[in-house]
Amino acid sequence: MNPAQRTALVPPARLLGWVDRFAASHRGLAATTDTDDGVMLAMRDGATALLTPPWPDDGRPGRGAGLMDRVVSLAAQERRLGLVLVRRGGFAVGVAVGGKLLAHKVGTAGARSRGADAGAAVVQRAAGEAAKVFSGQGFEYVATGGDKALVESVLATPALGAVAQQSRLAPLAVTDPNMAVLQKAAGDFCSVRITITDPVGS
Incomplete structure (x- = not known):
């Protein structure tokens, strides 16, 4: 055994x-x-x-x-991190240092999205919001969690091309992202x- x-x-x-x-x-x-x-x-x-x-x-x-x-x-x-948490039900992105969030955005795929559409919708929304949150914010590592395929789809979008090239921390298993989950992840990654x-x- x-x-x-x-x-x-x-x-x-x-x-x-x-x-x-x-x-x-x-x-x-x-x-x-x-x-x-x-x-x-x-x-x-x-x-x-x-x-x-x-x-x-x-x-x-x-x-x-x-x-x-x-x-x-x-x-x-204290290392500066760019956080990308994505599951089919929603997303949470942010920039954190020492477990403290400096900027963030949390959202859902939208009430009308179902099945595969929900996945595509959450990727589109997460990528767009991540690009805004990360704009002008330098960080050393990308810290990800949630659905691996959806996370990779978010990072593969043209708006996040430079982010995808940065070093990654070991991913976390997370529940559907919300503010509490994002705050906990910021600490767990440290x-x-x-x-x-x-x-x-x-």
Whole structure:
């Protein structure tokens, strides 16, 4: 049987506390290893937690004496993000820094849209509003979530050609986008992604 895996998103300010609690619940920390995918924490009961910062160091590595300090420092850097969340029921776009929205627009496909038309309508509206929100707003990464095909269709529109060429963060699974979902996503994209593998037989 393959070990069960799950994912958690933890803000950098809470990461050290999360690691302490995780270690305490798994009989203590056995090893800490720096890998290409992030920092791997191995527990004494066989559980592991892979800590992946929200962005690469890009020449701005985290500072600190130890691996954990550097992960927290890197994740806490304020990077400017362009957010594009799309599902068939609606869209949310915005620009954020440090988990705070600087500009945004939330909308729906329209009450008259059905089926495939709803998908096409939401792509058209999302692309148009994203172009307005992103106009004059520089950012380092594109952060996406929702329906992958619809997101790609939005980014493929001519109005967003330059945006589509920018580096992307790992996408998020989101419910139908609204203001609350957009605000939460702005924070989640700045969080450390933790891939937890439970001990075999647990």
